Structures are given as C-alpha cells and as structure tokens.
Amino acid sequence: MPFATSADGERLHYEVHGDGEPLLLLAGQANNLHWWDSVREDFDAAFTTVVLDWRGTGSSSRPDTDTYSTRGFVDDVTAVLDHAGVGRAHVYGTSMGGRVAQWLAADRPERVGRLVLGCTSPGAAHGVERSNAVRQSVAQRDQVAALRALKELMYTPGWLAAHPGHRFCTLGDPTMEPYARRRHLLASSRHDAWEALPRIGAPTLVVHGTDDEFNPTANAGLLAGRIPGARVRLIEGARHAYFEEFAGVATPLVVRFLQA
Template sequence: MKKLNFLLIFFFYSIFQSQTVSGTIFSKDDNKVIPYVKIGVDKEKIGTVSNEKGEFSIDLTSVAPDKKVKIEVSGFETFTQNVSEVIRKNPQFIYLQEKIHSIKEVKLVPKKLVDKNWGVNTKNKSVTYSVNPQQNKESFLGETALEFSTKKKAKISAINLNIAEFNSDKPVLMRYTVYSEENGLPGKSLLDEEINLELTADKIKDGVFSLDVNDQNIWVKGKFFVGIQFLKDFEGHIRISAALFKTGYLRQFYGDWEKVSIAAPAINIDVKVDKYSNNDSAEKDVEDNVSASFQDYSQFLDAAKKSGFGKNSLAGKVLHLKDADIYYEIYGKGEPLFLLHGNGGSIDAFTKEIPELSKHFTIVAMDTRAQGKSTDTSKEPLTYIKFADDVKALADELGFKKINILGWSDGGNTGLEFAIKYPKNVNKVITSGANVFPNGVGESMVNDMRNDVAKMRAENKSQNAIRLQQLMVDEPKITRQQLNSIRAKVFVLAGENDLILRPHTEYIAKEIPDAKMKIYKGASHGVPIERAEELCADVIDFIKN
C-alpha cells in the first residue's frame, strides 16, 4: 500500500512538474489544419513550430502562469491565452479566426512602374550567416530580418536570398514574412497569407534562390522589413552570404527583436516602383536608398588579397619578442604613423589607406599578435594593454620616440591604451569604431559573443580564435579617469550606423580632453573601407595641423 501511495504521489508530482502542452491548430472558417504555425510565449525566447498537420508540442514548465501563449499567422487574427489556461485545457485544439479584409474603392489610374532591386546583393563566401541545426538546435528556428525603406509606393515581385553554400539532401522548409515598422523594429506582418516554401539545391541559380511573389500583391511604402525563418530541423547546413558591418535584426520566436550590426544577411527584393505615387508627376525620381546603403565587401576582400599588403616580402619584417613574433611592413617617408587593424584582421584591412597615407608619413602597418602573420606563444588572456606594449616595443625597435596611431575597432582600443600607458611616446591618435568597455556595443551583442565563445570551446576551435573572441567579451576596461588623463590629441571617429553605440562614441570624445569627434554619415563600422578617401584626408589634416 505504501508503495502504491508513493507511485501515485510520484505520478501527480511528475504531471505538476512537467507542463508540456500539445495540440493542433485549425482554421475556424473551414476547420482545416494550419501547418507550420509559430507557437510561443509573448516576449520570451520560447516556442516551437507546428508540423504539416498543424500539430505541436511545447514545454511550458519554466514559464510563469500569467504569461501569454501567442500564435500569429498571416491572414488570421492573433491568438493569445494565459499559460495557466493553456495548461489546464491540455491537449489544445486551437481555432484561429480568419481576418476580414475591407475592400476599398479602386480607382484605375495608369501607372508608370519602374523595376528596381533593393537590399543586400553580395555573394560573399567569406562572410556568411550559418544555419546548422545540428550545432545549434535551440536558436536555428529564430528569425532574421533586414530593413528597407522607400519614399514611393512599390510592389514586391520577388524575394531573393544569396546562398554561399547549400548542403542538404532533402528540401529545407522556410518562411518569408514582410513586416511593417514599429519603433524602429519589425512590427506586424503585412501579408494576407504565409509564404512557406521548400528550398532545394536545384532551385539555387548562380548562388541565388529567387521566389516569385508577384501574385501575393505585396505593396509597401515607408520603412518595412523582410524576414526569413527556417521551420523544420534538417540534416546538413546552409551558409547565407552576408554584408559586413551592416545591421540585421534577430529574434527567437516572440522574444524582442535585437539589432545585430556585425553583418546583415544577403536578402534582396525585386520591386516595381510606382514612379509618381506621390501624385507629383514633376517630382524627380529619387532613388530609394536601400541597396546603396549596403556595401558589398566581397570586392574589397578580393582586392585586399591581391594588393600584396600584409604579405609583401620587400616591405615586411618580423620583430621577435619573448612570447610573440610581430610581423610588420613599412611604407613611405615622414613622421611615423602606426596602422592598427581590428579583431581577427591583418595589415590588408588598410589596403585603401596605405597608398595615400604613405605619401605623407612613414607607415608602420603591423599584424597584432595572434592575428595575421604575427604569432603568440603566451597562455594568458589577450589584452589591449599587451597589444599596446607590442606597439611600444616595435616603436623602440625602429627608433621612434613619438608616434601617431590610426586604429580601427580593436586597433582604436589599443591606440587609447597606448596613449594612457605611454603618454610621452605618442603624438596624435585617431580611433575609428573604438570602445572603452565591452557594453559599448550593447549588452545583446556582448551576450552573443559570450555564447560564441562557449560554442567555439565546444567545437574545439583554436585557442587563439577563442582568446580573440574572449578578449571582446572581457575588454577593454578603460575608466573615465584614464580617459581624462590622456594628453595626446585624439580624433574619435565612427560611422553613423556603427556597431559601437553612438552615446558610447560621444562619451569617449567628451571624456578625453580637447578630443575631436566626427560621425561619417551613412557609414557603418567599416569606415576605412566605405570612406577611405575621406578618412585619409581627415587623418592627414589632423596630424599635420
């Protein structure tokens, strides 16, 4: 009897503890099942996708009972219900009400429609978004979106996805969604019905998967977003081409959308623009600047490889230190200007700057330790102070008592550390996209980098790669007092759409005595690539005047 009582207690305890809800989604209008529906918890990164029969199962064990289960499907009214109620009615048979669309009076007016292509159209294979369910089962069902903007009314005729690699023997199920804009983020779906599709290798032509959506009658104006989501686990992986330093948007199920400024997926759309939609036939046909705002860095990367910078045996030398070999190249004549690249980069990051700046200065372009052709045999964590020590060692080796520094991203962080630690050895410092503590890029990006470190450890990536990623999670740690102590002339630069938050850039410029600041309009974190000519002119003027 005691054993039976124990089993009953255990049974009811298990039911109470495990609150997994299953069910089926139907259309209330015709009682047909609705396949591939996203079921989640509002404002939470918890959810699932129903199968082709509309069936789903979701674990709500760790969710507060007053939270809302949410179901949104294009063409249907949004369904919400308290978690406690959903659990009580388990299993669930959920009927969604079809939206009623009011039909407006249509005036037939001859239109002049102009064909355009907007968005990210790079076919970059070195910078990609990786979709691999086997490596990351929790987040691969998340959604990625890209922002667009048009001053004129336009009809989307095709949605294109540039794919660098497709590795799957079976069709991959995915969904496109077009969203309105709300508070700078994706808002409500603009679609009357879901755009679900199967992606297969034979549908990818010249690295592009193009889906004709002309019959969907999707008209847009103002800001809007195009999102992609993978709906079902699959064997294999996909790599989507991406544009560096451009803003994309990510979310997990019904969690908050988050900006990600490291790279944007190569989503682009074919549109038919109503040239005179503003009822002003005399208005100049202003190009809606969507594709122009996304630089294709693949051409730059190819040019950098061919330039010879970073592997020039005639200009290159090596400084042998106790725990590192520092590779560097020297160009030009004049007062010394050290070029310091960003995390994971190399000398060729300044391919566009070296030819011009070497006409005015002695350029010392160096690969930071553990990057490019420079080595590192130390075991302790990498730090920007250590990088600054390497710069000092190289300056001493070359006999320079005072140097100028142009540092991009992590190189800018190193430049600031150098100015703090070696005030007598620095003349002027120019930073582009620098930060003085990790959260300068935003908490969500720091969390992403922290997760990347964990993933890299699990995948047994190289220790150097892990240490470089960990560096951005832990550092820099420059205080306000240290910024106040800098006596060198400092020019703080950033792109208008930099991944370094604008208030953070402004904070750096404000706290360094007499610092100058410039924001490059329309540029991202990649100012040395996107605004090379303007940057060179600014650097020359700042150092010489």
C-alpha cells in the same frame, strides 16, 4: 620581412611604408596588417606608416597562452616601434586597435604624437555594447549567413552590391587558429580604459560612422567626453568599416588632423 620580439619572446611581424612623420596604424580584432590595405597607400603619401600583425594573426607568433589583452598589446606595439627605430608616432587605431591605442596614449604618452580613435569604445563597463540581435547574427551556425551578416555590419548594402568581387580584408584573418580568435574576442570584450582616458594628453580625434551597429555610434561621444580636448567627427551613413567605404571622406579628414 621584419620581426620585432615581444617582452615575452614572441615574434611580431610588421611593415614600414611611405615617407614623412611616423604613423602607427592599428587594425581591428582578429585581423592582421592587411586590414589597412585599401587605404594605406593614401597615408603613405603623407607619412611613414607602420602596420603590424597582432599576436595570433598573420605572420606573428600565435601563442595559446593568456597573453592577449588590449593593455598587453601595448607592449607588442612598443616592441615594434622600438625595432623600427620609431620613438614617437601619430597613432590611428580602429575598432580593437582603437582600444589598444587608448592604453598606448594613456600609459606611454611619450610615444604618441596625435591620436585618432576610429569606430571604437571605452569598454563594456561604461560603453554601449552591440545588441543581442547583432551578436546572434554573427554567431549563427550557418557560416555563410554569419559572414553575410558581418559584411552588412561593416558596409552599406549599396556598396556591397557595387563591389561583388571585392577582396575583403576587414572580416577577420582567415588563417587564425580558433583559440587565437577566442583570445582576441576576450581581449576586446574585457577592455576597460574608462579611468585611464582622462590621462590622455595627446590631441585626439574620435571618428565614427552614424550607422555603426557593430560598435554603436554612441561610444564616440563617451570617449570624447572622457579625453581632454577631444573632438568628434561622425561620418553620415557609414557603418563599421567607414575608413574603407568612406575613405574619400575619412582619409583626408584624418590626414588634416594629423598634420595640423
């Protein structure tokens, strides 16, 4: 089980799979590397994939310190790439992982080949935030109802009905400590890369589901409008976990772009 060491001395668990050009896959808020389990093998067929547990999740260290931020996570990602012997990689970040990917591409352009930003946002200051109704649905005290609401924000009703025994890896790391969940939430909510986006020089593809209310679809156009030459692809009918439910569309789309 490989571990990198962060700049502040924390242990960062990661895995390397596949064969080909390096591809860094960055998971969403409060999730670990298993976020990618349902689609990672498809990427392994074309790339050497690198996945990691964010600090606070999985087998990585879980410091209860003020060291969680989307820009700060770039240091952790860089430590993982260095330990894995990867100088430059394509980057595919989804949700909070897409926020981290924005900073990685802007601050350390020499480490990024091509960039894919999925179901993500430039940040609350300039982006489109989820509605109060959505916020309340996932924050209600009835945990069963809150989980049901989260599933329905991630996947379509038809897909959920057809997969009653599905092993969900996108609903948060169940082993996380409450303090780590709060710190991840703050890191994501404080993200603001608006002024940095025009510095991104990597060829960029922005992907989003048309029915994403968890991270509203309008953010895709905002990101593409700030990143020079960026392209947008919207996946019809998809919600926040488009990359899993609509993998038959999304994965080939991303692979073609990365291999262009």
